[in-house]
Amino acid sequence: MALQLPAELWLKVFSFLSWRDKLSMRCTCSYFRHLLDKSRPLWRGFSVVLQNLSRYNRSFWRSLAQRHVGNVLLRSGKRKHLKQLHAWLPSLCGLRLDDWREGGVDDLRLFRQLQRLSVTSCSIPLRNLDFLFPLSQQLTQLSLCNVQLTCSASHLLATVGQLTCLTSLLLHHDGSLRVPSLSGVLAHLSELTHLSWTMITYRTLPHDFFSPAHHTGDAALQLLDLQLLNYDAVVTQETLQPLSRLRSLSVFHLYSVPGPTCHLQTWLTSLPHLTNLSIHGECLFPPFVFVYLSISLMSAYSIGGHPLASYADFLPTSLLSLTLCVDLQPNDLRVVSARAPQLEHLHLEPWSSSSDLIRLLPQLFPHLKTLRIRHQHVSDDDFLQLQRLRRLDTLEVLDSYYRPDPSDPSRVIFEPSPRLLRLTSDLQRLTNHRVRVITSSHGDLLSCHCV
Template identity: 75%
Template structure:
């Protein structure tokens, strides 16, 4: 057999490009030759994120390996200011940083990262006095995420501070209701490049006329609001079409309802009738699908439903959104009677996310009829080996699921990629 060293490096790098992050790390440990090839190839690690904790246990070779791979995204857990100084010394080119369970009252050391563009702070054990430490980054910061962070400054001060980060394209603020903001118009007036907004709505019962309205908004097509993606958490607020007029360019809407048992009025109907160009819709909780299925815009290409629904509701949805390409179906009731309908209802699907435990083998394999399907994600890839012991759970695909996946791939000539575990971006918020 040809020696590993005799094969050209380009060939190995091409092989490594098909591996997952975990597999790359495993191959890297096999020999010094592979370690050298992997560490020196920046394209292989593009998008790679690393989670760090207890920085004192990492030695120089570890930091050197991260630096060689040009790691640009780090999740630092239970960190302190001294850890940021160490991190900036080894990885000065970081462009994304998440701080989980930050233990200090400020983060002034962020100014040491001259290329930092994305900052996420979540679950701080110590209250933050304000977010003024972000001001040195105002010329470079494009994404800001604050989740489960206690701020001791007034809400007005927070809004004024955020308004100075004028290069933001993404803003996430999730809180427990302790922060009260009358409207978002002041922030939206200054953040003219904002595309993505994720906001906690627990304090709102009725949205005022100027809630989304920037100062120079003059009607449809006027103003500077470029928002295209909106996520609303704990939502249960009255709204009118006039309030939503500045959102005419919105392409993606995600609603996470406050109550699983909603009130008498379905506010989602107003949203859907006001956004005729909506391409992506994600609904979690609230009224059953039957209440608003007739209001789904025909422009929808992506739909996520974690709600109460019946087969006939899905039939209405398929008529209203005939060109759907991406579906995430997670009904409150069993999906056993729904999966078999998907090839007929949504023949243009390219990606599909479902649960499989109560789906028959025949219905699962019927997904081969989706001629355009290229990715199937199974959301419940775990099983209980012993039915008499419900506490014994194995968090990996069951033998039955592995066989179903193999059979489906054979039937589709391996056209369909099946994913059995979700790999979240370490910088994303776990609220959504």
Template identity: 75%
Template sequence: MMLLQLPAELWLKVFSFLSWKDKLSVRLTCSHFRNLLDKSRSLWRGFSVVLRQFSRYNPPFWRSLAQRHVVGVSVRSGKRKHLKQLSAWLPALEALRLDDWREGGVDELRLFHQLQRLSVTSCSTPLKNVDFLFPLSQQLLQLSLCDVQLTCPASHLLAALSQLTRLTSLLLHHDGSLKVPTLRGVLTHLRELKRLSWTMITYRTLTQDFFSLLTGVSAGDSALQLSHLQLLNYDAVVSQEVLQPLSRLRSLSIFHLYSVPGPTCHLQTWLKSLPQLRSLSVHGGHPLAMYADFLPSSLLSLTLCVDLQPDDLQVVSLRAPHLEHLHLEPWSSSSDLVRLLPQLFPHLKTLRIRHQHLSDSDFLCLQQLQRLHTLEVLDSFYRPDPIDPSWVVYQPSPRLLQLISELQKLTNHRVRVITSSLRDPLSCHCV
């Protein structure tokens, strides 16, 4: 009882150190804590909720969300009537994800006058058109259409996208049925666009004007504002002329369609055309040895989910001596690679690796990375019974927990170790 008499400001300071899950647990302990938590907007900044089976939610539930000023919601298996209910209780919603949308249209989106982030993904029902985008043309900043069946012509989709002139981020992932010969007509209108994620499965050779702006644009404005580009199912032939409008690009992610796309490694062309690249992510495609010599010295972040050997990392360390962020998932075992990291990349601040085939000594050698502050273990699961490999426990094994404890002691708890990634429920999960 004495604890409850502490000033509200002190409790709110304590609550600010809790995770979302812990905050939700604390608010269930008593009405005093529930009122403190629900009425403190700052404690819930960035908080998103996942809603399904709307019949379960009563007015007190909706009021609790409204009190917390929740601005991000993911609706699963929803219908139009659910959007009407959502707009009534949370009219100031800024971010919305529709997962497995069950109807052919989403016209009710016009009810959300402050909506800035929209994601429509994994729809079992085809979308007949994208007319729902037109009322949002002056407010949407981020749009994601992922694994959505579109029965409208590609020209209609591109016309709708061209109206979203405030977009800073656009994601369009499809099954290859969308035939788009060039993006120039869209990119010319999206002058604020910084991030683009696009499926490239049908493009065998990119036309010279694929990334170009329309004619009539002044020479000083000929370069796109794009800083982040992500290409899925990539198998395209490209030239340096095609890539000329991407001179401001700082981050490139390539997810190859095939393990080895062909005899020519076109990633070499990309790297030669982007000498100021800061971040590179490569998944599949040619072995690292095919393009390691072309890595720009400006690289600070590198993701490699490819075929590579220890000698390849030696080349990478010479080409990118200031690397600070590394995500390493080689196709072969990484047991011979991790022990090299402290010598090759002494400036690493964050590292993502798998640990299953590492020896204890190789894992603990990471304490030699003097600037490392975050280590993420990507395979935090184990099989407790060697006789039954189908039995998998999706949590850190006792061995991994012991290794983490020893590493933190060796680094005086300088290194934070993450064993499970908490993804944004509003983000695309296909990459």
């Protein structure tokens, strides 16, 4: 049957499949495996996770090479693994080293087309960052997350400052790195548009914190997207002047009882042209622990950052995308609706129950195109009222798990519950399948899990 249809038709069918379904189709017969492996466009953007490379045979490596895999996450790797990886996939453009097992990564120079590099969760300290020098004219994205560095902050900044092609820089650490200001490194990264930085060591940001040394007056940076982790620092409007071009701001609050002043008011007043805002109140527990906690207990421990009411009146009217993982009440959403009437993308994840909030969304945010919510404590009627969002095309449910036995709360199944499957089916029927419902999403393989 398969041979009776032209290959072009099968390739068109395969183009609609997910990565998992494509891999499943490869296993059905040698003809489909040949078609899929030889069609490079079908695998554009495909990423693969590799660990213990000795278990992979030549046939496996050949299949990856035929698909021109461009992004790899290598777990628990060593120098010899990089050489093996280069032998089969010399044209890698993206590489993440998770739990790297040696003190240096010198063999990265073998990858002449590498543009995206991420080093995460290394238990063995990196002696220095000299391995970045050969990549200085090719790297456009660099991520260092939960990496032990024995080098000084000055060496770090001097090395990163030579990566003049960087458009994205992410540095997340435990507070051991003391960098008084970002002005020095920003002076050399003229192409940088995305910056993600840990702020745990800062209590007050100096007026020149973001000001490149060679800039004078109110010269603006090229930064469009800024993420601040563990943030709880005092800031002034003068400090924020170089960020006038910023369009996206994400603040992950430090886990602490907030002080009397909400510093977000200063940020929002100084950046009136933001189109994307994400506010996350940090919690004592990592996200996966929430599954086992009651709503009341979650609220008791979720005290990082101020409640939405403290800064809702300062939200820019230019907002199109908003993420709220904070303490908020129904009246706060009404203020948000008045301040950002054209909102198109909303991620709503309050620390308390969202049961009283979901029913308000069609009335308050009629222009929504994408929505991310939790559903566990939302009634069926309120969930199905989302059909009234006439422009909604994508709904992502963030808590697609359930407890099959109410008497055993420790047993959790991480897949959509029968109730959720029924609700999503009903919603799609009511919207004539206009709304795409996502119950499990996968982020960028090269990204860390902090944001």
